[in-house]
Amino acid sequence: MTTTQSQSERVLVIDKDTARSALLEQALTDQGYAVVSRLHDTEGLIAQVEQIRPDIIIIELDSPDRDVLEHMATLNSHIPRPVVMFAESGDSQTIQKAIKAGVSAYVVDGMSPDRIQSIMDVAAARFREFQALRNELNDVRSELEDRKQLEQAKRLIMKHQNCTEDKAYTAMRKMAMDQGKTMTQIAKNIISVLEMLN
């Protein structure tokens, strides 16, 4: 049995994106850290942080709540302070990497730099992974959207010109080539024009 388990850092994750923070919680738990709480709604943030008393807070870099946390830290030495303060003692590469991934951390005095680094590395990796997933999802979504519009435009032409699917498609391709536009742009134009006529 390990003795470090009982001294495990109390991690608080503040992230309005619940899917991302769930992913991060799982990753941290796998590494043996205790995520004591996840906040996505930060109303009453000060009271919550005072009650939870985390050793480390992982928060989205761009979160407006960082200004709130930093003010708390000036009033109360038990409140975690910005991790950049510890850049001298720790590994500034880690902090750079985290910031580029959109993560920032607040830690209490006396936390070991190794532990800070390890938690931040996990957080940065998850944030990056999540961003990649989101980009991929957006690509798939817009591809689907494009296809839906092509279909709709084609059907509108078929109805309007009373022609076959092949003819409608050929007409659209010709328009795209003649006007130097993409098929998606042409589809959008057709939809807006023909819908107005109908």
Next chain:
Amino acid sequence: MTLLHSPILATPEKIDLTLGFLPLMDCAPLVIAKEKGFFSDVGLNVQLSREGSWASIRDKVMLGLLDGAQMLAGIPLASTLGLGSPQVPMVTAFSIGLNGNAITLSHALLAEIDELGHDPEDTSANGLKQLIQLRKANGRAKITLAMVYTYSAHSYLLRYWLSAAGIDPDNDINLTVVPPPQMAVTMKKGLIDGYCAGEPWNSVAQEMGIGSPVISGYQIWNNCPDKVFAVLESWHNAHPATHEALICALIQASNWLDQPQNSDEALDILLANAYLGPALSMLPQPVLNQGNRLFFRYAASYPWRSHALWFLEQMQHCNQLQDNTDLHQLACQVYRPDLYRAVASKMQLPHPTIDFKPEGFHDREWVLQGAAGAVTMGSDLFFNGGTFEPRRQPC
């Protein structure tokens, strides 16, 4: 429209720049410099990066992810001292305008003050003081007021206003930080009783019918400074010509912004999605110069070292500084009017030739003694008749 002279400047060391801003009205000089081509006129290719918090702006500038940024005037001073951040010296050679703030109290709190027979026309915090004493005597909870950031003009204006009525901001009330777009909503939920923030966040409370401005920042201190454009000192040393080009473009943009005929166009540009659109979408009619906000007039963009000293003295009053901090040396190090003057000379623009000016002595426009060309200044009174006379030692 009055265009300023476009000078011939040295070739910038770095052309592709990223500058940070927060979606507030006074990001205008940065946005206008980009959109009206003032940056490209001086050979710079600038990307603007919308940030979510002052902490994020500070971190990204410190780590070199941003070349420079809009900042609250207290941030370069605090960063140079290592207050709440690593100690990384910053400099500013450009002030982003004057005024634009106000103090708003909730209608619930104002009703309590009214019950005490307080004159509603009185802009002092005397009524609030009375209420604080009464609440204390009755064993009721402290009043909570919010500001936008620890080291901000809002914080020091609020503290100045409270202190003038004999209220101790650190003990008699709770002072907290709330991001500006959340101010009015937080007050509506009863979590805060009032706040000091920039416009339009005071008008928002009024429109929501939950609070009213009791005094504007302009009334507390006529033509008070608020934000700056700052870079790392090391960045400035490595890119002096780039910095000069940036200052030149920002001066052009500020001059353009203060011309009344441009204000509609300025708002159209600012309200685009990339800038203030999402932040201000709830406002029926945003106004650029609300709260007497000025960008260029009255030497508004000049980085007065006496302004730095005023902020530093306020920081000292609220025990944010160590006892041995040399305020004068710090004002000289962080505020760089010499850099502004060098650019203004090349632009043949009238500008101050002095670094320090007293405050609280002018109740109307006046002409600055100590200027190259004619520089008209605005009034500089404090609401309580206070004065500020910085020692004019050379730097």
